[in-house]
Amino acid sequence: MKTTLENDLNENMNPEESLHIINTMINTAKNKLADDGFHLIFWGWLVTFCALTHYVILKLNIQGGEWVWMLMPLGGIVSGIYGYKQGKTQKVRTHIDSYISYVWIGFIIALFLTLSFGYAHGIKATYFFLMLLYGMATFITGGILNFKPLIYGSLFSFAFAIVSVFVGEADQFLCISAALILSYIIPGHMLRSKFKSQQHA
């Protein structure tokens, strides 16, 4: 490719050469894995930490466990800075990058509305819908990236959403933790190692 492209004066390409250039160039962008898994891992661990801490506090009969969730806006800032920096170094924006952004922007809006207004229907309904949103966002992202661990992992969020309806308030935090470990943290780490191996390839 290198030698042929350098000599652009040669207009006498035969059709096979044309097709070779098209194939090589199209595959360059197509096979690039678009996500490094950072946000999945970061949010997976952060929310799991908060949920488990809240669980322990509830079990110890201490008041004010909900304050641990104040880490969420902080997480938003870290995530935002990372995304901003990543965008700056990104030289190419694929359609896949764009689809994934829309999925997660939609997810954030739905999450915010669920947390803001869901309480009207009780805490159980809120957690149920949260886990459905976790599952839906990772299911779609897994589909777009064609990354099976994320698709299968997302099913655990749906499953634990159902389980959460039948357990007490404290145990709902265990459901959230389990959903995040299986839908975000594990597939997130797998995605990251695949991304890194691609970078070194």
Added chain:
Amino acid sequence: MLKDLDPILHSQLRLAIVSLLVGVKEAEFTYLKEQTNSTAGNLSVQIQKLKEAGYIEIEKKFKDNYPQTICKITKVGIKAFEDYVEVIQNYLKPKK
């Protein structure tokens, strides 16, 4: 047979640029340069030709005080690329 081929696309570097852009939403000049292994001078000339033909859009921005050139394929460019591929495919089909 090759007379039907679009002369704008029937050039190795321009075809490579358009093939890259067809698969992405947008790409920086430096990305195109890396992927096509071309020189900055030659690449500039070729993207200018593609722009004049209406096949691509060029957006110039500043990133950390450095100029940044972003290229995007247009609808006209996609159509021209599809037509080009069709002519090539027809040529490569076994003759009856």
